[in-house]
Amino acid sequence: MNGHTTTSDGNVVIDCKLQQVYYGEFLAVRDSHVPIEKGKITGFIGPSGCGKSTVLRSLNRMNDLIRGFRFQGHVHFHGQDVYANNVDPVVLRRHIGMVFQQPNPFQMSIFDNVAFGLRLNRYRGKVSDRVEQALGRAALWDEVKDKLKNNGLSLSGGQQQRLCIARAIATEPSVLLMDEPCSALDPIATRRIEELMIELKRNYTIAIVTHNMQQATRVADTTAFFSVDMSKGGRTGYLVEMGPTKEVFENPQQKLTKDYIAGHFS
Amino acid sequence: MSPGTVPAVERGVANSATGLRGGTLSLQRSPLERRTLLSALLTCGAWAAAILASIPLVSVLYMLVVRGGARFDFRWDMLVELPPAGFETGGGFGNAIVGTLVMVGLAAVISVPVGIFCAVFLAELGPHSTLARAVRFAAKTLTGLPSILAGVFAYASVVLVTGTYSAPAGAMALAVLMVPTVVLTAEEAMKMVPRITRDAAYGMGCTRSQVIWKIVLPTALPGILTGVMLAVARAAGETAPLLFTALFSSFWLVEHGAVRLMQPTASLAVLIYNFSGMPFENQIELAWAASLVLVLLVLFVNIASRLLGHRRV
Numbered sequence: 259m260n261g262h263t264t265t266s267d268g269n270v271v272i273d274c275k276l277q278q279v280y281y282g283e284f285l286a287v288r289d290s291h292v293p294i295e296k297g298k299i300t301g302f303i304g305p306s307g308c309g310k311s312t313v314l315r316s317l318n319r320m321n322d323l324i325r326g327f328r329f330q331g332h333v334h335f336h337g338q339d340v341y342a343n344n345v346d347p348v349v350l351r352r353h354i355g356m357v358f359q360q361p362n363p364f365q366m367s368i369f370d371n372v373a374f375g376l377r378l379n380r381y382r383g384k385v386s387d388r389v390e391q392a393l394g395r396a397a398l399w400d401e402v403k404d405k406l407k408n409n410g411l412s413l414s415g416g417q418q419q420r421l422c423i424a425r426a427i428a429t430e431p432s433v434l435l436m437d438e439p440c441s442a443l444d445p446i447a448t449r450r451i452e453e454l455m456i457e458l459k460r461n462y463t464i465a466i467v468t469h470n471m472q473q474a475t476r477v478a479d480t481t482a483f484f485s486v487d488m489s490k491g492g493r494t495g496y497l498v499e500m501g502p503t504k505e506v507f508e509n510p511q512q513k514l515t516k517d518y519i520a521g522h523f524s
Numbered sequence: 525m526s527p528g529t530v531p532a533v534e535r536g537v538a539n540s541a542t543g544l545r546g547g548t549l550s551l552q553r554s555p556l557e558r559r560t561l562l563s564a565l566l567t568c569g570a571w572a573a574a575i576l577a578s579i580p581l582v583s584v585l586y587m588l589v590v591r592g593g594a595r596f597d598f599r600w601d602m603l604v605e606l607p608p609a610g611f612e613t614g615g616g617f618g619n620a621i622v623g624t625l626v627m628v629g630l631a632a633v634i635s636v637p638v639g640i641f642c643a644v645f646l647a648e649l650g651p652h653s654t655l656a657r658a659v660r661f662a663a664k665t666l667t668g669l670p671s672i673l674a675g676v677f678a679y680a681s682v683v684l685v686t687g688t689y690s691a692p693a694g695a696m697a698l699a700v701l702m703v704p705t706v707v708l709t710a711e712e713a714m715k716m717v718p719r720i721t722r723d724a725a726y727g728m729g730c731t732r733s734q735v736i737w738k739i740v741l742p743t744a745l746p747g748i749l750t751g752v753m754l755a756v757a758r759a760a761g762e763t764a765p766l767l768f769t770a771l772f773s774s775f776w777l778v779e780h781g782a783v784r785l786m787q788p789t790a791s792l793a794v795l796i797y798n799f800s801g802m803p804f805e806n807q808i809e810l811a812w813a814a815s816l817v818l819v820l821l822v823l824f825v826n827i828a829s830r831l832l833g834h835r836r837v
Contacts (some may be wrong), residue, residue: 323726352729362720365743374738375728422724429728 271296271433271463272317272354273334279312282326286312290497292482294433294465299455301478301503302467305518308484309495310467314435317465318354319347335433352379355426359438361418363410363425368393368402371410371421375429388428395461396424397454416447423454427462434458436466440473452477471519474503481506483515585819592816595809602813607774607795613806617814619776620790623691624821626777627770627791628760630695631702636752638699639706640741643748646707647714648736659707666704674700675765683769691777691789694770698762702755709754713747714740753829757822763793772798792818 272294279287287309294300294317302310312321319340321327333340340350352375363371372389381388389406393399398420402413410421419439426434436455440448455464455477468474474481482500486493499506499515510516553560595602601616608615642659650656678697683689717740725735741748771788772795778784792814799811 318727320723320727323723348729348731350729351727356723356727358720358723358727360720362718362724364721364724364739378728378730378734378738425724425728 269295269297271336272465274313274317275331276313276316276329276333277331278328279309279316279321279330280326280328281324285492285494287484287495288487290484290495292497292500294463295480296463297459298479299459299464299466299477300480300482301474302465302482302484303469303471303474303518304484304495304498305486306469307493307495308486310482310484311437312495313484313497314437314465314467317433318351318356318435320351320356322347352429353431354433354435355429355431357419357422357426357434357436357439360442361415361422363413363418363421365409365411367407368410368413368421369406372424372428374425379429381429389424392424392428393421395427395458396420397450397457398424414447416443416450419443419447419451420454423451423458427458431462433463433465436464438467438469441469448473471507475507478503483510483512483518485514485518588812588816588819591809591812592814595813596816602810603817606776607790607799607810608806609774610804615806615810617790617792617795617810617817619773620792620795620814621817621821622777623694623770623773623790624760624792624818626785627691627694627698627766627789628756630692631698631759632752632756634695634699635702635706635755639703639751639755640710640748642703642707643710643714644736644741646711648732648740660711663704663707666700667708669701669704670764671697671701671762672764672767674698675767675769678765678769686786688786689769689771689788690786691770692785694766694789694791697765697769698759701762701765702759705755705758706748706751709751710744710748713744713751716747717743749829749832753826756825760822760825761793761818763797766791766794767797770794792821 270293274290274292274294276287276290276292278285278289290309290313292300292302292313302314304310315321316329317333317335317340321329329341335350335354338345340347364374366374369386369389372392373385376385376388390399390403393402398417401417402408402421410418413421419442423434423439440451443451452473455466458464459479466478468478479502480500481503483498483506484495485498486495488494499510499512501511506515507519510519602614602618603616603621604618605614605616606619607617642663646656646660674697677700678693682693682696686693721739721743722735725739730738770791773788773790775787775790777787777789796811796814796818799807799814802808
């Protein structure tokens with residue numbers, strides 16, 4: 259029903275044209291066009307409550323789980339509107355993986371955590387090979403190869419987060435969404451995850467929400483800056499500016515962006 | 525470290541509430557100060573209350589071991605023998621052990637699936653629905669239900685319908701008592717599974733039922749087992765609901781290789797109740813011994829479920 263492709267640029271994997279997002283009566287985000295390009299890291303930055311997480315979670319329909327969520331607009335994933343009636347969010351989420359703010363391994367062994375998605379999809383090949391491969395890509399294999407039977411929750415915070423990344427990439431999704439993946443981690447663990455992201459972008463398209471602007475400059479190829487509009491009494495987020503990271507940071511087109519980057523913004 | 529390392533620190537001056545007196549710093553609290561006394565008093569009170577609360581338990585256990593154990597005297601035959609009649613000596617309560625195990629087992633088979641499915645509904649499917657509110661209210665009320673009323677329910681629904689006192693009737697009465705405990709603890713345990721764990725499962729592309737069966741229930745398993753164990757322990761010790769559902773019997777539930785459930789069935793609790801009121805020394809001793817066995821049985825269930833629950837962590 260909704261087969262038309264929207265983008266002239268063939269490199270756009272997810273084209274999010276968001277008009278309005280509501281939680282109940284609350285207008286959370288409005289008017290944001292966020293194209294996410296293949297093989298790149300797109301960073302979402304902006305002050306608290308600017309809706310960057312909401313936008314990210316709209317891409318794989320994680321917000322469907324929140325009561326009162328309404329999405330107006332469209333999100334095209336490889337040309338298909340993910341909000342079309344015939345799209346099953348469960349199937350969609352198997353193509354668009356997600357890593358969360360808090361490391362959230364399952365209460366099961368390290369191996370089972372990574373194998374979880376494979377088993378869910380009834381993977382027919384050798385599960386242990388794919389588990390090793392995923393843990394290797396997540397730069398965790400050497401640390402856990404001798405204790406794959408240990409509980410995933412017994413690892414340190416940074417290791418847990420890399421385990422979650424391994425779990426997410428084991429099923430080879432084409433896109434990886436990361437919602438402030440380092441905010442619960444110490445600087446060394448953060449560094450490792452950042453290196454990992456740059457590694458991963460060879461195979462995956464990544465969108466990452468971050469509070470940390472230095473992190474955006476370190477990892478993101480493209481940066482989207484969101485802000486909060488309080489003019490109508492609400493707190494509505496919207497996209498202010500989006501472009502190559504270097505340009506957004508060194509030569510911002512909007513005064514809001516300039517102020518935020520210079521630290522003049524609360 | 526002695527206090528003397530800080531010069532001019534004074535010991536126990538009653539009016540040095542701020543610790544400062546005459547410009548010198550005192551880092552010590554007077555033992556006679558009001559808050560010191562109050563603190564000591566409350567601590568003593570808490571200790572006393574804790575000891576007081578454990579007196580009944582300890583004394584019951586003591587009596588069980590002394591009086592129940594005396595009868596045992598390393599003769600295990602009473603675990604496999606039938607109850608004695610009036611003036612007989614010897615005998616045992618083998619059929620009551622079997623009866624209790626069978627009825628509690630049947631009750632668990634009925635109540636655990638019902639309770640867990642019910643908890644899945646309450647915690648996951650429709651936590652805010654009117655039905656859920658009604659069920660929660662009913663379950664909370666039922667936990668305080670006088671157990672004899674569960675017996676009345678089973679009497680009307682099983683005994684009158686089947687026309688006989690039986691093990692299933694007793695099991696039904698016990699199941700009615702177990703369901704609310706299982707429901708409420710399982711719901712609580714499932715609610716304790718963190719939101720971020722569910723998010724992870726949904727993010728992996730789980731359907732709602734996969735999230736529940738593969739993630740939420742296994743993660744909540746220790747808590748659910750605790751609830752089941754509490755329910756089993758309570759059911760095993762219940763007497764009133766069995767009095768007019770399973771009644772009592774001096775015969776085996778299994779005879780000549782055939783299980784005959786549809787007949788009056790003995791249980792440890794009812795045996796204790798019956799025998800403890802008899803004027804015969806033999807029966808009273810057996811009642812003590814049966815009490816000890818019942819407590820050990822409950823203890824065993826308790827420990828087993830803990831081990832099961834911990835293996836997952």
